[in-house]
Amino acid sequence: MIEFNDDAVGHDDVFNVRKAGVTMNQMRRLKQSKNHLCIDLHGLSCKEAESELEQQIHSGPSVLKIIHGKGYHSHDPIPKLKNMVFHLLHSHPKVIAFCSAKTNDGGSGVTYALIKKG
Template sequence: MLDVKPLRHTHHVAHHSAKPPAIPIKTLEDERQVLRDMLSDAYDPIEIQPGDMLSYYLPGLQNRIVRKLRSGHYRIASELDLHGLSARDAKVQLLQFLHDAHPGHGECVRIIHGKGNRSNHKGPVIKTKINHWLRQHERILAFHSARPVDGGTGAIYVLLRR
């Protein structure tokens, strides 16, 4: 065995880099969706009175669309009535409503929140929270208080993303 020489291994594959860690993409998407759906209840200290109009528009939205929404010229695809509910129940129903509103049925909906006339001295609860919640939701392009014939300052027109 003195003449024996070790063979050279020429067909080896060298793995220089370690495998990247697995990324749970679906889990991350689900967590982001939960965060989007969990609207914050910490709202601005702006006091809203029962007769105040609510209005919000994403920056860059065309003036024509804003005027059309404000004047109530969009066809109302569906409606949600929240007045008389607790804030917790209103939030649950609002999130479900916005989740279920399909673009094929139209992009404008009406939400009746009530004026808050029966609320205590702190002012309208649901109206104030709706104003804050809708500003945080990703599907909302704009909202504006409804015309008097559609509920006035106790309801809003909401323009959803298609």
């Protein structure tokens, strides 16, 4: 399971991460994509959500829309699902880019991820 460190992300923090070789044009297309698999992690424990996210990354879609929420309803000051998603995507070798959704599509409570094919 993903362990958190001092690099925890906050409720309203936005993501815009791309690994080497990913162009700004690819990032722009990722943010504008409407052709993606959507997974909703609301109501899952961090362990369940991590397992579901890993399964979807390995199942082969090129773009994932991950609904994790901002964490305002958490009993913890750190949004656990949002942090788990950030750290998993950041360290996963198949994830080549990810960013927060547009405001009208969930903003910082939703993340789009670009998955490397193959």
